[in-house]
Amino acid sequence: MGINSRSHGKGRWLVPAMALIAPFIVSSAAAASAKAEALVSAKCGTCHAASEPGKWDRISDSRRTPEGWDMTVARMTYAHGVVLSGTERRDIVKYLADEHGLAPQETASYRYILDRSPSVIEHFEDEEIGQTCARCHSYGRIAVQRRTEGEWRKLVHFHVGQYPAIEIQAGGRDRNWFEIASGDVSQRLGKVYGLQSEAWKSWKETKHASPQGKWRLVGHRPGWGGYEGTATVSPGGDDTYRVDMRIKYANGKVENAKGSSILYAGHEWRAKLRQGDKDILQVFSLKEGGRELAGRWFEEGNDAIGGDFKAVRADGGTPVILSVQPAMARAGAKETLTINGVGLKGEVSLGPDVVVSKVVSRTLEQLVVEVEVARDAETGVRTVSLDGVSSDGALKVYRSIDLVKIVPAHPMARVGDGGGKLPKVPAQLEAVAYAAGADGKPGTDDDLRLGVVDAKWGLANLNEAAEKMRDLDFAGRIEPNGLFLPNEAGPNPKRVFSANNAGELLVTAAVQDGDRTVSAQAPLIVTVQRWNDPPIR
Amino acid sequence: MSMKKSKSASALKLGAIFLALYATGAIAAKDYLVTASRPNLVFVADAKERKVIKTHTIPNTSMGNSPITLVPSRDGKVAYVIHNRWESISGIDLDSGKEVFRAELSEGDIRGKAPFAMDLSPDGKELAVFVNPTRLLPGEYQVQDPYIAVYSTTGGVNAKPVRKLPTTRRVATLAYSTKGDTLYAYGWEMLKLDPQSGEVKGMHPWRSWQRDNRGEPDTLPIWPQWEQSKVFATPFYVASTDKPAGDPASLRAGIWTLDLEKDVVNYKEFENASVVLFSSVVNPVRRNEVYTVYTQLTRTDMESGKMDRVDLDHTYYNVNVSSDGEELYIGGTQGDIAVHDSRSLKKIGNIRTPNGADQVLTSLRVFTR
Structure with missing residues (x-):
């Protein structure tokens, strides 16, 4: 099929850049903050003058995701001659993404641009910004950055200096693009996506949770269907982790996965694993005080293929219903349903008109039941519940597909x-x-x-x-x-x-x-x- | 005696003129094409022979990039071309291949780029180039005001501008009037500049072109190909504001021309936008005929609006025309120049680029020697 072939010399970004964000080599020296700060001073400080320790011209006037910082650092190497080893690049990006990153809620609406979700139709949060910036690249690219107004304006200058065709190409030439972008729109950007935010301030003050431990996971891979499994995350030092996963798809396929991850800014989880016979990259967010890990993973070099993912602590003691597979049952049908979760004890209830005829198997993490749905069952959502836990809408009953x-x-x-x-x-x-x-x-x-x-x-x-x-x-x-x-x-x-x-x-x-x-x-x-x-x- | 003397003097004079003409090849004048291709080639083709006769390399350039705008001197001796990521202009002697002119637009902390607009004065003495400068400071870029750099073509390989003219941003075409007394700068409007001072003497409206039920027209005029007719022509699209979106008539296509000799604008909307139109050329003989290319070759009668169209073998960007108006040369973007009959529009020949390389966004020019 050729769709998985790794290509060579594809340009500056692409696989190498994504791979650098994900720690395919766990460096035992993924540097401590002080060491990384010294590295930034040495490598970046020549041009970006420091006004005080840990504060550099331009660098400290913006906040970005790990990918955002990596793009900038990469450009400094190919366009401005900064020489960095792979480890140095990774350490600098780690430091910048930690110190000048985004809080979880600041990227929540724009995960698709980080996790490379295919064929997303964007909606501009701000029309003026969208019409100025997002005719050439995604709106999400803007929305996962924070800068001062002056810093946004400098970005506009960079655009015209680096891409002079911007003013004569379609999408740009119908307006005085430079004047608009460096004027009103820079001001607007400084307001909508300004540097300072309460969210980041309080996130920086929060003690970040470790992802270390055992996880119970579910997800859906388009084309293959739902899956469930378990993961173990163990520390690798300096915000890096070893990851072991086993996932089982509803279609019977089983994949083991092994690799490593880095946690940026206390929540941006980037991992590279060998999953089945493919290398995959995970772009997840560690949420809910470290109780949930969720996002999208995709094949390296073939990001159209992947799946969504949600995991909760398997060792947290709180029961959780993660999924019901299949999540739909037809009126009058007999179905075998698999309920995946954590701490699944007691009698299961699937709501009105759905009767459990047989418990096929059960563990604390999975319950398989045969059910009969009443012929006259009403179309609608059902609440699935067990001892101490319930999930609204985990099952849908229907009379017909309309x-x-x-x-x-x-x-x-x-x-x-x-x-x-x-x-x-x-x-x-x-x-x-x-x-x-x-x-x-x-x-x-x-x-x-x-x-x-x-x-x-x-x-x-x-x-x-x-x-x-x-x-x-x-x-x-x-x-x-x-x-x-x-x-x-x-x-x-x-x-x-x-x-x-x-x-x-x-x-x-x-x-x-x-x-x-x-x-x-x-x-x-x-x-x-x-x-x-x-x-x- | 004196009559006799005078006669022989005249004969001598005529002879001298004849020789001079012969020397420049004007008697047996032939059309030649000159264009460029990836990564650094300038080449000359004998139009009628359908054959590349000279291939020259542009020295000291960015090999990952491609040459863009190319302007030959009227005598066909030198071709000036923008290259090196738009930061250098070289004049290549078309006989010897020697670089006889070179101007670097970047110097010190200023990076200058010439995005397309360039023309040579009719007397061949001055080269005008639109330059977008950016100051590269240690931690930031600062966009500077653009200017039109005017070079003397005798400036040699370390040419510096003899003048810098002020200009608006976004100029995509520079074109001298045939008399050389006006430098047209086509950006938001078609401005008429004094080539000496840069003073705006007047303009032909483009953005401010007001017509009932029409929006602002759109064009990408980066194709200098007016040397045969002395008429600048560009295809344009314009919204028909009285038509609902989705109505095929809501976007119209036309040709907009400026006679560089008479300073007269003409235009013709000839269809609802249905195909991509990239660049146009005016027939120097049947002057009402304009030919436009992209994936089709379109002939438009500027008087009646009548339109004829044929499919091309593949997409092309630029088109030029023979001195007798009979042949069209269609190039750009890939590795060949197609020759079409301007009457039947049928393909009658083909010229491969020297190494089959892509011509990308360069200009396809005709000169006669």
């Missing part, structure tokens, strides 16, 4: 390989089933999301232009599990205009519900390679 949606709603794949430097970027699609809510009408706000369901996938040309260019014949194919695989990059002599294998497709998911078929459609854009792919897009 609506299907394809996610992501606007999928995008990229051609690759074909002798070029960049690999293909696939698109993993899923069909999500919904039942109509109380109004009986599907497609309204009260629809009940039931969960991911199997679908029969189909492709067609999206529009007249695609028809004319025969995009369907060239752009790629879709696997039975919804994995769209684009074709090779480069001009294709078999196509009109020797066009590349980009295309505009219409993807259809047909879901069987009893003897009814419920279908959904979505546009699927197959586009060109992303030549510049920094850690934060």
Whole structure:
């Protein structure tokens, strides 16, 4: 398939940069703060004058995520000749991300840009900032930085100095971009994403929890389905940790994972693990006073493929229901449900009209039951409860699937390989089933999301232009599990205009519900390679 | 006697003129194409022979980048080209390949970049370049006001500007009037500058171009290809504000021209925007005809608005035209220049770049020798 092939010489960022954020080599000398401060002074202080110990021109006027700092440090090496070893780069980034980082709530709405979630449609928190900045790169990239107004203005100057085409290219040339960006918008940025915040101030004062210990985890990998498992995190010294995981998918696959992590700023967990037969990177956040670890992981060099993840303390003593698999049950059906969690004791209740007919197996972390759902059960959410714990909406009961949606709603794949430097970027699609809510009408706000369901996938040309260019014949194919695989990059002599294998497709998911078929459609854009792919897009 | 003398003097004079013309090749004048390709090539092709006859390398440049705007002298002796990540301009002698002119836009803590706009005065004596300077301080960049650097073409390989003219930001085209008395700077508006002082003598409106039910027009004028007709032409798109979004007629396409001899603007909206239009050239003989390229070759009649269109083999960026107006040369972005008949629009030839290398965003120019 070629989708997992590691490419070479892809540019300055890409895999090496992401890998540096994740500690694939655990340095025993991941430096203590004082040592790192001395390193920053030595490597950065020549140009960024220190006004007092630990406070440097520009550096101390902004706050960023580990990826954000790594991008800056990387640019200092390739554009300004700073020579850093891999260890020095990592130590500097660690120090800066710790000292000038963001509090958990400051990035909470923008995790997608850090965890490289595919095909996200952004919503601008601030329209003026969005129209000035996010026509060329993501809005999230802005929103995970904090700077003083003056520092934002200096960033605008950097943009025009470094990328002079900014003023004449589409998206920039329709306005006096430089004047606007360095004027009103810098001011606005200083207000909306200013340096000082109560959140960071109080987070800095908080004693940060250690992720060390045993964890109970669940998640969902699009294309494979739900999974559950356990993890052990043990200390590796200086905010680094060794990680051992075992995860079992609902489809029966089992993966063991082993690797290491760094915790930045007390909550930004970045890990690299060998999981199954792939190297994967985890971009998680340690939350709730160290009781929860959550985020997204993805294959290194192939970040379109991955899954979401949530773990709670297995050794915390508090019972938790993490997931019910499957989380949907049809009225009149018999189902086997697996309840995953911690401290699962006592009799299970699954709410009205759902009767446990048999306990198949049980441990404190997993309960497997056979249930019968009443034929006349009402569509709706059910609360699942055991001794001392309950989870609202962990199970949904439905009479019929009334609506299907394809996610992501606007999928995008990229051609690759074909002798070029960049690999293909696939698109993993899923069909999500919904039942109509109380109004009986599907497609309204009260629809009940039931969960991911199997679908029969189909492709067609999206529009007249695609028809004319025969995009369907060239752009790629879709696997039975919804994995769209684009074709090779480069001009294709078999196509009109020797066009590349980009295309505009219409993807259809047909879901069987009893003897009814419920279908959904979505546009699927197959586009060109992303030549510049920094850690934060 | 005196008559006789006079006659022979005239004959002598004519002979001298003839020789001079012959020496410059004007008698058997042929069209040549000159353009550039990755990473550092300037090459000349015999247009009718469909053959590259000279390939020169630009010395001391960034090999990871590609040359952009290229301007040949009117006599076809020297081509001036922006290269080295837009920070250097070299004049390459097209016969010997020698670098006879070089200007560095960056000096000291100033990094100067020339994003496209450059032209040579009609007498070949001065080269005008739009420069975006940035001061690189130890911890920050400071954007400076742009300027138009005017160089003497006799400045040699360490040329310094003889003048710096003030300018607005975002100038993408510089073009001299045929008499050389006006330097057009096309940014927010088409400004008419005094080439000596930079004083704004007047303008043709672009951003301030007001028409009923039309928004602000949009164009990317980075394609100098007016040497044959002496008419600058650029395709543009404009919103039709009385049409609802989604209506095909809500975005219109047209051609906007400026006669560099007569200082007269003309335009023609000819279709609802349906294909990408990148750059245009005016036929020097059938002067109502404008040809525009990208993935199609489009011919527009500037009087009637009648439009003809053919598909090209692949996407191209730039287009130029033969002196007799019969042939079109279509290049940019890949490794070949396609030759099309300007009447049938059919492809009649092809010229490969010297090493098959990509021409990227450079200019495709025609000179006659």
